[in-house]
Amino acid sequence: MRPMGCLGAIALCLARLCIAQDSTATPAADISTRTVIVRARSLIDGTSARPLPNPEIVIRGNRIVDVHTAGTHPPPSGAQVIDLGAATVLPGLIDCHTHIFLQGELPAAGGYDVQLLKFPASYRVARAIVAARRALEQGFTTIRDVETEGAGYGDVGIKQAINEGYIPGPRMFVSTRSISTTGGYDLEGYAPEIVVPKGAQLIDGPVEARKAAREQLDHGADWIKVYMTHRSWVDEQGALVSQPTLTVEELKAIVDEAHGWRRKVACHAYNGPGLQRALDGGCDSIEHGLELTDAQIAQMIRQGTWLVPTLSVYYYDHDPADTATGMRDRKRVAVHGVSFQKALRAGVRIAFGTDVGGFVWSDPIAQEFAREVEFGMTPMQAIQSATSRAAELLGKRAELGVVAPGAYADLIAVASDPLEDVNVLKNVGFVMKDGVVFRSTLSSAGK
Numbered sequence: 107m108r109p110m111g112c113l114g115a116i117a118l119c120l121a122r123l124c125i126a127q128d129s130t131a132t133p134a135a136d137i138s139t140r141t142v143i144v145r146a147r148s149l150i151d152g153t154s155a156r157p158l159p160n161p162e163i164v165i166r167g168n169r170i171v172d173v174h175t176a177g178t179h180p181p182p183s184g185a186q187v188i189d190l191g192a193a194t195v196l197p198g199l200i201d202c203h204t205h206i207f208l209q210g211e212l213p214a215a216g217g218y219d220v221q222l223l224k225f226p227a228s229y230r231v232a233r234a235i236v237a238a239r240r241a242l243e244q245g246f247t248t249i250r251d252v253e254t255e256g257a258g259y260g261d262v263g264i265k266q267a268i269n270e271g272y273i274p275g276p277r278m279f280v281s282t283r284s285i286s287t288t289g290g291y292d293l294e295g296y297a298p299e300i301v302v303p304k305g306a307q308l309i310d311g312p313v314e315a316r317k318a319a320r321e322q323l324d325h326g327a328d329w330i331k332v333y334m335t336h337r338s339w340v341d342e343q344g345a346l347v348s349q350p351t352l353t354v355e356e357l358k359a360i361v362d363e364a365h366g367w368r369r370k371v372a373c374h375a376y377n378g379p380g381l382q383r384a385l386d387g388g389c390d391s392i393e394h395g396l397e398l399t400d401a402q403i404a405q406m407i408r409q410g411t412w413l414v415p416t417l418s419v420y421y422y423d424h425d426p427a428d429t430a431t432g433m434r435d436r437k438r439v440a441v442h443g444v445s446f447q448k449a450l451r452a453g454v455r456i457a458f459g460t461d462v463g464g465f466v467w468s469d470p471i472a473q474e475f476a477r478e479v480e481f482g483m484t485p486m487q488a489i490q491s492a493t494s495r496a497a498e499l500l501g502k503r504a505e506l507g508v509v510a511p512g513a514y515a516d517l518i519a520v521a522s523d524p525l526e527d528v529n530v531l532k533n534v535g536f537v538m539k540d541g542v543v544f545r546s547t548l549s550s551a552g553k
Contacts, residue, residue, distance in 0.1 A: 139167045141185040142541065144195065145176055146519060152197040152493035152508040155486065157525070161195060165515040168540040172511055190519050190536060193548050196489065197507050198247025198276075198516030198539060199531070200496035201471060202414050203393055203459025206237040206249075206264065207257040210466035213423070219293050222256040222303045230257050234264055238275030240467045242544055245518040245534030248277040248496075248506055250459075252331045252372055252393065253284035256305040262326035274544060277516075279328040279500055281372065283307040285318050285360060286333035290351035306333060312359040315352065319363040330364045332357060332389070334373045335380035340433045346397055346441055350380035357387030370501075372414070377441070385411060391499060393459070395449070396420075397441040403452045412499050414459035415446050417477035422465045446481045456483075457499040458492035470532035475524075485525045515541035519548055 142165040149161035151173070164172040164182070172179070181187065207230055211217050221230060234257070241249055254260050261280040268275040284306040291306040307322070309315045319330050334357070335348035352360075357373070364371050370391070373384035377397035384392060385405050391412040392398075398406075398413075406413065420439050425432035450456065460474045478488040497507030505513055519536035535548035 141166050141182045142515075143181055143185050143187045144190065144517060144538070145187065146190040146193045146195040148194045148523070149173070149509060150194060150196045150486070150489060150524070151510060152490060152497075153510070157194070157523075161509075163195065163509060163517065165541050168515050168542075170509060170511055170513050170515050173509055188543070190548055193519040193521055193536065194523055195509065195517055195519045195536075196524070197493045197509050197513070198518055198537070199245050199472070199492045200248040200250075200458065200500070200507055201241065201246045201460050201462065201492070202250045202391075202457045202496050202499055203416050203461050204241065204249045204251050205253065205255060205461070205463025206234040206241075206251050207254045207260060208463030209233055209237070210422070210464060210469075218255075218305070222293060222305060227257070227260075231260055231264070234260060235267075235273055235275075237463065237467045238264055238268065238273065238278075241276045241462075241471065242274055242537060242539065243534075244471050245531070245537050246276050246471055247516040247518070247537070247539045248279075248500070248502075250279040250281070250329065250372075250500060252281045252329070252374075253306065254282060255463075256303055258283060259325050265326075276539070277506070280326065281329040281331040282322045282325060282327040283318075284331040284333060285309055285315065285322075285352075286336065287351045287356070290333055290336045290349075309352075309356065312355050315356040316359040316363050319360045323364065323367050323369060327369065329369060330360055330371045331393075332360060332371060332373050332384075334375040334384040334389075335378070338376055338434055338438070339430060340437050344437075346377055346434070346437045348376040348378050348380055348396075350378065350383060352380075352383065352387075354383045354387045357383060357389065361388040361390075376438075385409065391457070394442075394461075395445060396438055398445045398449055400448070403449055403454055406449070406454050407452060410455065412455045412457055413446075413449050414457050414499075415442070415449075415478075416459045416461040416464075416474075417442060417446065417481065418474045419461040419464040443481045446478075450482050455495065455499070456491050457496045458488075472528075472531040472534075475528035475531055479528055485528045488528055489524060489531075515539075521548060 144163040148157040150157050160176045162176040265278040267273045286306045293302045296302050307318050309318045338348040341347050361371050371389050372391045373389035374393045375381035375384040393414050424435040475488045493507035517538040518534050520530045524530050537545040
């Protein structure tokens, strides 16, 4: 077994305890090879410009084998038919920026610090297991979880438990601890003679940067997450300023190591010099990108850099408007929408991400679709940002985020047409992952 650290081991042990009394639990790899046919009024397949009416999706095991109009092909003998009536079927959704080890920590309850200082590791793992289930319940059959916020390699254990069928949850691409520099991550503000834990792995210099990347990759990271900016504030001229962290040389060492392992690097970057260093250092995705210049947008297009904007989270928990932090909160929102619009018009590759965990997992993850549409995406573009485009970012083109022969049988359905109102995606009534129905509250008939 690959070493996963204390939190990862706890994650797997807790997951196994959850099913200790259920002798019928079966690992996900033992999926039946029976044939299932899913029917509905329409299909948004993740790539086509228009929905397919009256689709019939043929599934064998955990893969889609055919998609055609109902009535044009005789059903295979003995196939199970799931008729979803007037529903719209889509590929399973993909959130490319989540934090299952965060729960929208309330300032009044201790904020970010309390989880690192007071919460037992087992408690944090238990909450993460609930978050993973919540993602799947909402129709997100795949997530890229971009760091554990002080929980070590706990995401590796959660991923393993899901893959082995011990707990329900989405497919996970994990980035473990993340990387920043001295002075570049919480916890902060404590007496200097007191050593407190940090929410990220801190490095200084290219040698330490490369070593940290190697450690995280060796312990199971699918992606490396790097913080290229940290604090932000509004200066005397009313501009948003963000503290840069890693140098270009430090980031290049990380990127070089990750790419050598055929892995990718996601860079948290708000604006300014830190964001420019992220691009010059060769990152694969910019996370947030609150304020992109025209030159940076052009560089992203040249380099093929993705943008994962996470719009919705910045509308939460604003401090009072007459405080420095309140001014910062509102400035982030003001520049973010403009930046998103410029990137969209220019043709930057955009993938769906929410930063859920930064807000509570009980809130709709799909609220991000409405923000994307508000700032210029068509409903179809927004849906594709969370399906085929997100799959492309993850290196899973044609396997995830599409309803097509050869793709994984990850499907969701909603009661009405999300092209008329993307908010219907907040109420997913049918979820299938790997050919197995996880949730079904729509009017349907199995035959």
